[in-house]
Amino acid sequence: MTEPTRAAAPTPAQKPEDDKRRTLVATEHLSKYYPVGGGLFSRSDRLLRAVDDVNIRVRRGETLGLVGESGCGKSTLGRLLLRLLEPTYGRIVYDGKDIAPLGQAQLRPLRRKMQIIFQDPYSSLNPRMTVREIVAEAIRIHSLAARGTEEEGMVSDLLKKVGLRPEHMNRYPHEFSGGQRQRVGIARALAVQPEFIVCDEPISALDVSIQAQIVNLLLDLQDELGVAFLFISHDLKVVQHISHRVAVMYLGHVVEQASVEKLYASPMHPYTRALLGSSPVPDPERKRLRVLLEGDVPSPIDPPPGCSFHPRCPRAISQCKKEAPPFAEVHLGSGHKVACWNPHVEE
């Protein structure tokens, strides 16, 4: 059994105060529009704005939590970052280089650095392949080890790293529980020694007792390997626990982004406040700041003019209906960005 090369892995994560830490992934005006309707001979002008003008930033070794309701574009954004979907517009800067215009062949070396973990552990593993084949496929594609014992050693190390026993490698996915399958998915992602992993709701399909195990596994792996996560979830508590910084999405836009302390202590965007207010607090003494939202999420096909949240916003002013708010810091240098004309500012 050979030790995998740890030297190549980046240094372990520090606490998030260090602002100078280098950006690993950033998006600039990233957008993904889907044409809707339209027949054989007529192209429709109507667009579904799944992701619209998004600017986020993930630093090395850091976790950016991404929260929002179902259908707000979280997963689309995650897959855009990995170029698994083609962006309509905007830049994706990975390690200082714009990867949005690259072709699939040019992306291949980058595939080693960016990986993804999926929500559904039942559809994320090929049912016809053994665990060994699943994990080794990554190794083979990038020729990271010679076939045979070296490859087997790598696979068994990876399985140990994610808390599975090496004897499991000749089993098929259906012989595992959901949590174990999720660990196999994580081992597959780690096989190429990535710097950045998109975790697309990796725990929402698991039992609560298993959720904690997977979250702790991800935290340990980050400490050990210094890998950066984009952690997509609708579970605000888990995001608070795992993230260094958090971005909130609504209807394809990122409406607020701040460090986890600032965002949870003093949310500025009315939507963030409503979202936080809606999640139950296991403390009967503490009063929840409840903001009840009226109406439904508008369709991303014909979003309202101006700020897309204004029809449901309790703090809407006349400007909100006319003009989309810029995504900017309220207090310069605070790192707390919000897209709102009338943000909730304390003091």
Next chain:
Amino acid sequence: MSGPNSTATKRRRRTIPGSFAHTFDRLTERSRARAGVLVLSLLAMIAIFADLLASDFPLICSVDGTVYVLPAVTHPASLTGLDNEQIANAHAGFAIYPVVRHGPTTQSADRVARPSRGHPFGTDGSGRDVFAQTVHGVRTQLGFALLAVVAYVTLGALLGALAGYFGGSFDFMVQRLTDTMSSMPSFVLVLCVQAALPHPDLTTLFLTIVAARFAEVTRLVRTEVVDVSSRDYVVAARALGASPLRVLFRHVIPNASGQAIVSATFGLGAVVLLEAQLDFLRVGDRGRYASWGQVMSDVRQRPEAYWLLFFPGVFLLVTLIASNLVGEALRDALDPRAFSRKRR
């Protein structure tokens, strides 16, 4: 087939849902499917050993001091022009004869003769032995159908997989093509083409059947490939940098091939029936190979000759039932909902 149950259970626990081994286990669990598989195997045996059942030549004979083994297969020059009777009367030292001493294409003077000792299934309108035609018909009918099915399923599956996986304008064109082909009933299409051709033969029949039937497979496989392509393990393989062909052949096709296999099994029966129908209608080339439909069509001249309809008809019916039994059982065995029922 008759193995103890414990081996089947043991194997089932280790096999992957949806895999061929698993499918086979589930297939042989069902008695109707087992009957279907058994009958198809029996027909295959008949096809392979047709020359032992009915032939113009003995199985083994010694003529003028030379021993010939299976002269019907080896066609030795010295026996050309002879048949069972002449060998028996004139030349033979010893000979072992097949069950029926007539080949499928040899015409005798007895036309439309009732079943008798020499002709257990009677003879047809040209004096050919019905038993020999029926038995050799299994070979020609099933063999031809098997070739045609393999060809159109391969073509259809490949087109469907490429269209479903790569999408775009190629997918659009393939879909319009399959729509066009599916709008015509395959029997009518094959009938018209064979009737219109100046020299219809087995090759043109083969090509028309492939053209008439691949569209169905294409559509089934395309749908399944589109479904499989959106699964997370396919996205994961793309995220790992796997090439499109690797993704297609390692991840998509193995998980999308079930429908094609089911359709091939049903197709076997359908093609046999199609051939029989064409021969019954006397479309295409006649007389050079054993055919159930040709024998049956002779009943039009002599409606009281029940043996012309009955014996080939029974074989046709049995073939159709067996292929449908296996097809249905395969469809059930590959049904993903059935797996989850089993798993939980």
